Amino acid sequence: MAGSRGSAPGLTWDCLAREGAARAGMLRTAHGDVPTPSFMPVGTAGTVKAMTADAVRATGAGIVLANTYHLMLRPGAERIAELGGLHRFMDWPGPILTDSGGFQVMSLSRLRTLDADGVTFRSHLDGSAHRLTPERSTEIQHALDATITMCFDECTRLPATPDIVAAAMRLSMRWAARSRAAFIGRPGYGQFGIVQGGTDPELRAESVADLVAIGFEGYAIGGLAVGEGQALMFATLDATAPLLPAERPRYLMGVGTPDDLLGAVARGIDLFDCVMPTRAGRTARAFTATGTLNLRNARHASDPAPLAADCDCPACSRHSRAYLHHLFRAEEMLGPMLLTWHNLAYYQSLMRGIRAAIVEGRLAEHATALRAAWSP
């Protein structure tokens, strides 16, 4: 068992089937079980944008992500704790993974100052001063009652020199040890370490070794999907994933397109999160089995066909493409609502299909068929 304050047995992951490096499994947590590979919808501020919690459940999602940075600034982690925790707050009794705030501090906050102990920054909302350290980030995630707590890491802005990438990775590893020390284990909860090191296989290997020496309930691969391109991302996964403990869940942070997910699953990844399906839904872009399309396009204006004939979401089962087009042209809120629902339903359906293919030993054929259909 991974070491942490307290001796509670953490969340576990059972492997149910393998095909090559791909794994189908079951994540078992205090807040329920989640079949993997699994996609986590992003609920940044305690809400998956444009969706009720019931609608998120209806898409088949089993676990959602929320953002420490946003919630610590508004409404505040201690307030959420007083209100009974994030599960009750957002009406999501299932598992919740919270990121550590490290990425958002670098990408959103103002006037940030990094030191060896942590980061001081000003809120992008009101300019108020805040500080995050490994200890404070871990404490906030505990207050939120996160099922899965992420280590606080330093996210370098790209492009960066190899020296900067290496230094950031090593600082993140020291912070990982401090995050682990601050983590209060509870039955069915867990903490994930985050592998850093850019696209350098040696740095990645060093990072994995450091994290495994500390010991976590799961391992995330961070610092990818930041502009390096799919080929370099996959190459980094090829170099990194095999080094991770086989019996622990693996999470690729911030990824990605359906094709990214398919390629990453084939390389041994179990968990994903990305704003892509929700953000695309708000801007009229739909993911389907035959590729993406933009509902604002005039060619949909009088199309009575459903967005996707094989989808049982309300956008597809109740309405025409013409109606969805009309909603976006009229700037009606129902457009983003329905298309977010559809995109999340598509992502969940994609993951269900991938899981079934792994279990049945036909992931390679399934991937070929999916890719052929995406690019007609």
Next chain:
Amino acid sequence: MAGSRGSAPGLTWDCLAREGAARAGMLRTAHGDVPTPSFMPVGTAGTVKAMTADAVRATGAGIVLANTYHLMLRPGAERIAELGGLHRFMDWPGPILTDSGGFQVMSLSRLRTLDADGVTFRSHLDGSAHRLTPERSTEIQHALDATITMCFDECTRLPATPDIVAAAMRLSMRWAARSRAAFIGRPGYGQFGIVQGGTDPELRAESVADLVAIGFEGYAIGGLAVGEGQALMFATLDATAPLLPAERPRYLMGVGTPDDLLGAVARGIDLFDCVMPTRAGRTARAFTATGTLNLRNARHASDPAPLAADCDCPACSRHSRAYLHHLFRAEEMLGPMLLTWHNLAYYQSLMRGIRAAIVEGRLAEHATALRAAWSP
């Protein structure tokens, strides 16, 4: 049977109970029955803003309103007809009432020119030129497949001199006859005449007599809730409603607050529509049995209580006031979604309670209790 092109029996209304002037009844239409008094959520552009059709149904709504002016401009009435009509377009198989466009032409369009035959105007969306006449408005509503078609009337801008009000009413009555002549009756469909005449009882009486002589499946009272105040509105209802045929449904257009509805039901009104619950919901204002409140107010920031303990909508049954406050502060779409849902659920619950009180002969006591609770 009211005269119209074709001999199909139109929609009917059965009175089930009376208390004073108040009536409980059942509107029977081609698209289903609706208990009255009833509140119609407003689905201007073919969507009740921030709500899926399923959510509208879940609030208990039995009939919705849509706007001819908006739909003729975008996506176009003939396009909706080609797509199978408005019911299918917006996933609302139940009854739909469409207004005639007269009010919106006056309030929204640009460069409008009134003549005895109709109105020429430019779209507020793109400046394109359009024309509405009684015949065209009726034809558009037929194309939309409206369960209830409204007569095309001239809506005077207020304040207006008595002469202007009288002239507008008389023009509207000539247009009502032309609207009726253009109406193609179908079983279970109907057309409502609109009583005009401002707050002048004599003009209102003249308008009623003209409309009854033409003969409609129902009668609306228009030109109220335009700033005259509740006392004058109620006085006008007192003078007008008793003149209307007892066996036909009566619809007070564009009204109103819960207190307006209560007072108008007591004066013999059966149907209502208003943007108030939906618009208020988008701006954080909630209607409850104990009055209105604004969820943006800081006093809700850490309140674990539900918005309304006796409401089974998702906003109340799944979340705290603190969460709703957070959603509005964070400008999350779910805030308007949940509060619109709640307000519509409250309006439907209000109408259910009023109907039950009429049936049980205790509307007067019920009204006293409701008003006492609204103003603590």
